[in-house]
Amino acid sequence: MKKYDFIIAGGGMAGLSLAYYLTQSPLRDRSILILDRDQKNRNDRTWCFWENGAGPFESIMFRRWNKVSFHGTTHAGPLDLGSYQYKMLRGIDFYAFVQKELDKFPNIERSQATINRIKDTPQGGFVIANDEPYIADYVFDSTFMLRTNDPDRHNLMQHFKGWVIKTEKPCFDPKQPEIMDFRVEQHGDCRFVYIMPFDTNTALVEFTLFNDKLLTDSEYDADIQQYITTYLNTGAFQIAETEYGVIPMSDTPTEENPSDHIVRIGTSGGHTKASTGYTFQRTQRYLRDIVANLATTGKPNRKSPWFSNRFKLYDSVLLNVLEKNRHPAADVFTRFYAENKPVNAFRFLDEDTRFLDEIRLFTTMPWWPFTAAFFDVLRRKFVG
Incomplete structure (x- = not known):
């Protein structure tokens, strides 16, 4: 049974991004195995997102825009993005770029295989793929399926x-x-x-x-x-x-670090923003943090300030408004973008705002539906 420094279980957006960031770090010489059942040789998806400045995949952006249009209940027309750009990245371009970069490193292996099992052991993270066993100091797993049937969650x-x-x-x-x-x-x-x-x-x-x-x-x-x-x-x-x-x-809690040698990434690790489904940019940010921690401390555990957990509460409140149809969603999003500067809206969705900024944004939302949702969320979380 061959042992690696790192096994990346799942070679989609999260797995390939992680491998890329590892090659850009002091860990570039570590032995890495990437397992995925698909070849990633077709344009199976498109990622659209906003970004302030140039990002790590700037050279392969398919399109960039300095302004966007929005058509809601009380507003129709352009939105001023300020210093942000709205960007479009095609899946095939991303896959080809990362795979070309990884080909420069003989210490990185890729195998087209179906992952049968992932578990933690005292010796490391253990993976069975196509009935073959592998072990690594850390397994980064983007294949874990979230549990989305908890009646006390959204x-x-x-x-x-x-x-x-x-x-x-x-x-x-x-x-x-x-x-x-x-x-x-x-x-x-x-x-x-x-x-x-x-x-x-x-x-x-x-x-x-x-x-x-x-x-x-x-x-x-x-x-x-x-x-x-x-x-x-x-x-x-x-x-x-x-x-x-x-x-x-879903606001069902997901453990990014469920055990000593397994780290969940991408949607499996809770990197998708529950209230909007935005995944690409959050995953990039969190993966860079994981690699930075791994390079400096030897451990991948990503830490965030306790107070940042307030954004999970905000996500749950919006999900509750949508789930219970407490207010027309079209009007909620119209207020969000039309009554706030888009720059502030993007910062809020990126979880980069201060609490006072968030209070100002909340005043633009319909107060009764969101108040009712807030108390219903508290009841679900603490009463059940």
Whole structure:
């Protein structure tokens, strides 16, 4: 049984990002094994996010925008991003870039394998993949499935389907994406479309929902088709690519460090923001912290100030508002972006605000639905 310094279980966004950051650190010479059942050789997803300044994957960004558009209940038009940019990264570009970087390091091995088991032992983290045993000082696991059926927690999903369409008529503004358009039937949920333009005749049009029930393929397709027919003057169009995904929006606690030699990363480690489903940027931030701690202390345990736990409470309150339909989601997000500077909204979602900033933001929300949600969250957490 071969032993490694690190095993990365799961070679998706989180696993490959971790491997990349390790190569950029003093740990670049450590023996690393990456296990994943897929080859990561197709464009299976797209990440869109805001960022202040240049990030570690700046050279492979597919698009960057200095302003975005929003269409809600009382506001329709551009939002001023200030020093932020809204960015788009295609999965295939990310996979190819990281894999090319990893190829420079002979101490990094990759194996296409199905992971059968991960457990902690006194000797290290133990992994069985394709019935072969492996062991490492630390196993970084992005395959752990979250428990999303706790009745005392909130368990919604962000699920989406998107089409990359090529249109007969020029109908997109390449300089301005639409990050949220709520002009779709809500059906008591949170439903919106976003549009990421590549050029005047090409864009990703994605239909997104926050709720607890998935749709059928034909239902997603029907809503995308209806939006295009109603709001986009495309003329004839062709579907060049499709993508689909489901991201948990759950406040069920997840242990990033469940044992001495196992560290959970990505969604498995709680890196997805429960109230929005945003994962990419938070995962990058947390992984950099893990690698920095590992390089300086020999242990990967990421520490955060106690008071930062208040953001988990905020997440639970918003999830409660959405789950209980206490107020139309379209109006909640309209108030959030239209009555606050987008820069402050982004900082809040990145959990970089001060408490006084957060109080100011809360005053723009409908007070009774959020107050009721706050007390219901406390009841669930402490009474059950």
